[in-house]
Amino acid sequence: MQFDQILQYTLSGLSTGAIYALIGIGFSIIYNATGIINFAQGEFVMLGGLLTMSCLTVLKLPLWAAIPCAIAVSTLVGILFERLAIRPLRQPTPINLVIITIGGSILLRGLAMLVWGKDTHSVPPFSGDAPIAIGGATILPQHLWILAITLIIIFINKIYFYHTISGKAMRACSYNRRAAGLVGIDVKRMVLFSFIISSAMGAVAGIIVAPLTMTAYDVGVMLGLKGFCAAIIGGMSSGLSTVIGGLILGVLESLGAGLISSGYKDAIAFIILLLILFFRPQGLFGKADSERV
Amino acid sequence: MLEVSGITQIFGGVTALDNVSFSIAKGNITGVIGPNGAGKTTLFNIITGIYSQTAGTVTLEGKNVSGFPPERLARLAMVRTFQNIELFGGMTVLENVMVGMHTRSSSGLLACALKMPWTISEERRIRDGAMKWLEFTGIVDLADHLAGSLPFGKGRLLEIARALAVEPRIVLMDEPAAGLNSQETLGLAQLIKRIRDLGITVVLVEHDMELVMDICDRIVVLNLGRKLAEGTPREIQESPEVISAYLGDDD
Numbered sequence: 001m002q003f004d005q006i007l008q009y010t011l012s013g014l015s016t017g018a019i020y021a022l023i024g025i026g027f028s029i030i031y032n033a034t035g036i037i038n039f040a041q042g043e044f045v046m047l048g049g050l051l052t053m054s055c056l057t058v059l060k061l062p063l064w065a066a067i068p069c070a071i072a073v074s075t076l077v078g079i080l081f082e083r084l085a086i087r088p089l090r091q092p093t094p095i096n097l098v099i100i101t102i103g104g105s106i107l108l109r110g111l112a113m114l115v116w117g118k119d120t121h122s123v124p125p126f127s128g129d130a131p132i133a134i135g136g137a138t139i140l141p142q143h144l145w146i147l148a149i150t151l152i153i154i155f156i157n158k159i160y161f162y163h164t165i166s167g168k169a170m171r172a173c174s175y176n177r178r179a180a181g182l183v184g185i186d187v188k189r190m191v192l193f194s195f196i197i198s199s200a201m202g203a204v205a206g207i208i209v210a211p212l213t214m215t216a217y218d219v220g221v222m223l224g225l226k227g228f229c230a231a232i233i234g235g236m237s238s239g240l241s242t243v244i245g246g247l248i249l250g251v252l253e254s255l256g257a258g259l260i261s262s263g264y265k266d267a268i269a270f271i272i273l274l275l276i277l278f279f280r281p282q283g284l285f286g287k288a289d290s291e292r293v
Numbered sequence: 294m295l296e297v298s299g300i301t302q303i304f305g306g307v308t309a310l311d312n313v314s315f316s317i318a319k320g321n322i323t324g325v326i327g328p329n330g331a332g333k334t335t336l337f338n339i340i341t342g343i344y345s346q347t348a349g350t351v352t353l354e355g356k357n358v359s360g361f362p363p364e365r366l367a368r369l370a371m372v373r374t375f376q377n378i379e380l381f382g383g384m385t386v387l388e389n390v391m392v393g394m395h396t397r398s399s400s401g402l403l404a405c406a407l408k409m410p411w412t413i414s415e416e417r418r419i420r421d422g423a424m425k426w427l428e429f430t431g432i433v434d435l436a437d438h439l440a441g442s443l444p445f446g447k448g449r450l451l452e453i454a455r456a457l458a459v460e461p462r463i464v465l466m467d468e469p470a471a472g473l474n475s476q477e478t479l480g481l482a483q484l485i486k487r488i489r490d491l492g493i494t495v496v497l498v499e500h501d502m503e504l505v506m507d508i509c510d511r512i513v514v515l516n517l518g519r520k521l522a523e524g525t526p527r528e529i530q531e532s533p534e535v536i537s538a539y540l541g542d543d544d
Contacts (some may be wrong), residue, residue, distance in 0.1 A: 166395075171392075175382055175383050177384070180364075180380070181363040182363045182367060183458075184368050185392070224393070
């Protein structure tokens with residue numbers, strides 16, 4: 001009985017954790033390319049979910065068309081955000097940029113509230129909702145979708161950053177922006193790329209989680225903070241450590257909520273965040289000077 | 294090839310460069326020398342787009358490039374190296390050079406996302422090209438090491454290899470021999486000559502007089518922000534103004 005429960009909590013924790021990991025990687029990619037913590041990251045998660053919902057209900061698109069459409073629109077918002085809010089700054093200081101992303105996040109949330117209202121909306125699961133039994137626990141097909149899509153995205157990410165010249169150029173920017181400019185890398189374009197990748201990944205996270213948790217104009221706040229927490233645990237790496245960070249966070253949160261009290265669910269994430277920041281600010285796995293891409 | 298005319302740079306009340314003009318012929322190795330504080334590095338920073346000058350113009354192959362940012366200059370085939378080497382520490386030696394070939398790569402983000410097999414074959418082509426530059430600079434055996442773990446002298450060679458991978462027509466080197474031992478400096482002199490033999494114009498700021506006199510075709514001497522002299526190494530060595538600037542006047 002007890003074991004089954006723990007298995008159940010762990011499994012559902014893993015799938016929420018995968019979502020946190022995707023959002024966290026979005027944070028890391030932008031941070032590594034620009035040094036900015038993009039607090040608007042969560043809003044792209046919200047946009048992904050709500051836009052999918054609209055594509056399905058208003059445009060009557062089938063799910064397979066609604067999802068790319070929602071990702072494309074969210075990415076477009078990401079591009080506009082970089083163009084209109086980040087790039088025009090001539091001498092950006094980190095604090096300016098952080099405040100701008102917070103402002104952008106409030107703006108996006110406000111606009112979303114005007115468009116979609118304050119109600120919670122649902123998105124249908126990708127392939128039914130017949131539970132699947134694993135050991136003594138049950139999971140939904142959507143959980144499997146989440147895990148599979150997260151894995152695929154992380155794999156593509158890895159290929160992009162390590163095996164394409166454009167990805168290498170982006171890593172180069174994160175190691176030494178000055179030298180990157182000197183070898184002819186257009187650092188500003190790389191910043192734009194980083195916003196494109198992160199907003200698309202955020203949107204994907206929002207889309208795959210929406211069938212499980214429902215979605216609303218303000219889901220981005222909490223999901224964004226949890227993703228940030230995953231990125232911090234992973235030492236702002238856009239690779240495996242942030243994935244593990246997200247999974248640890250998801251599982252601990254789920255176990256804590258199940259075994260102690262669901263009221264503490266969010267508190268657990270933030271206690272972990274604080275502990276990491278106090279004791280291992282370089283991330284759980286990082287050496288003092290960790291590899292960050 | 295490269296022409297600077299009337300370059301003046303004022304920092305606050307200090308005139309770091311005062312109306313400096315000279316031109317660099319294609320295929321030459323030109324040394325810029327001068328006592329400390331003469332404005333050599335400032336001049337380099339202006340030419341390579343890191344500072345923007347108070348007055349004057351920089352012309353590269355007939356095109357006015359004053360105020361162009363470094364990445365645009367790199368695309369116009371002008372690159373530089375730094376006195377304190379600037380590498381991508383967390384990437385391997387090979388990857389550092391591959392990134393240098395980035396401007397010659399045609400695949401953008403979308404191409405990478407949509408046409409994976411094609412970009413991977415391009416990656417292979419770039420990898421082979423990068424290996425050639427590592428062979429040229431003699432560090433091919435270190436290809437898989439992390440750039441951050443290289444000893445200083447090898448790091449300098451890597452920086453040069455990366456600069457060459459941009460396929461420049463002109464390379465500016467800021468004190469390439471700084472921090473090298475005499476053995477490494479000899480190797481560097483040979484390397485710089487081989488770079489010129491590829492048809493690449495080289496400009497260097499350097500304190501090591503032996504190196505400068507050995508390899509440079511022409512020398513520009515700066516002192517206190519002004520051009521003091523310009524000529525072949527022999528002319529410079531015999532110039533009374535230069536001797537007095539370096540050694541002080543007799544009177």
